[in-house]
Amino acid sequence: QTPLVESGGGSVQAGGSLRPVCDAAGITDRRISLGWFRQAPDKEREAVAVFRTGGDSINYTDTVTGRFTITRHETNNTVYIQMNRPKSEDAAMYSCAADPKWWKSLAPADFRSWGQGTPVTVSS
Numbered sequence: 001q002t003p004l005v006e007s008g009g010g011s012v013q014a015g016g017s018l019r020p021v022c023d024a025a026g027i028t029d030r031r032i033s034l035g036w037f038r039q040a041p042d043k044e045r046e047a048v049a050v051f052r053t054g055g056d057s058i059n060y061t062d063t064v065t066g067r068f069t070i071t072r073h074e075t076n077n078t079v080y081i082q083m084n085r086p087k088s089e090d091a092a093m094y095s096c097a098a099d100p101k102w103w104k105s106l107a108p109a110d111f112r113s114w115g116q117g118t119p120v121t122v123s124s
Contacts, residue, residue, distance in 0.1 A: 002115075003027050004096045009118030015085050020118050022079040022096030027113065029100040035059075035070060036081045037108055038092035038120075047106040048094070049081055054102035064090070086122045093117040 003026035012018040024034060035050030049060050049070035058070060069082040079096060095118075097111040104110045 003113045004098060004115035006094065006096050006115045006118040009094055009120045011121045011123060012086055014087055014122050014124050018083045018086065018120065020081050020094055020120065022115060024077040024079055024096065024098060027077060027098045031102055032098050032100050033102040033106070033111070034079060034098040036094055037097050038094045040092040045108045050106055052102045059106060088122050088124060091120055091122045093119050
């Protein structure tokens with residue numbers, strides 16, 4: 001089973017809302033870092049919102065705090081990212097990632113499992 005499968009990206013108007021979904025049913029570790037990253041053209045990949053289930057915490061990058069919300073349905077290990085009031089700078093390929101070393105940094109290089117990604121474009 002593919003560990004991580006994203007869906008629900010697409011085009012959204014600035015100021016609107018969108019909710020991409022990550023099916024993480026293939027991830028069986030109970031204590032993990034699991035969340036969303038993004039990469040825009042000519043930019044480095046960055047963590048957007050990540051659960052650290054081992055430490056029972058959530059980390060958001062500053063630019064989305066107050067606008068994006070990550071939630072997790074534990075029964076089927078589905079992770080959502082609710083994107084409210086998106087801006088043009090939020091346009092990127094959004095990917096789901098997971099790693100059992102939940103105590104480590106949120107650098108993309110520290111994440112072992114990745115999905116294929118789902119693109120998000122923001123129109124003005």
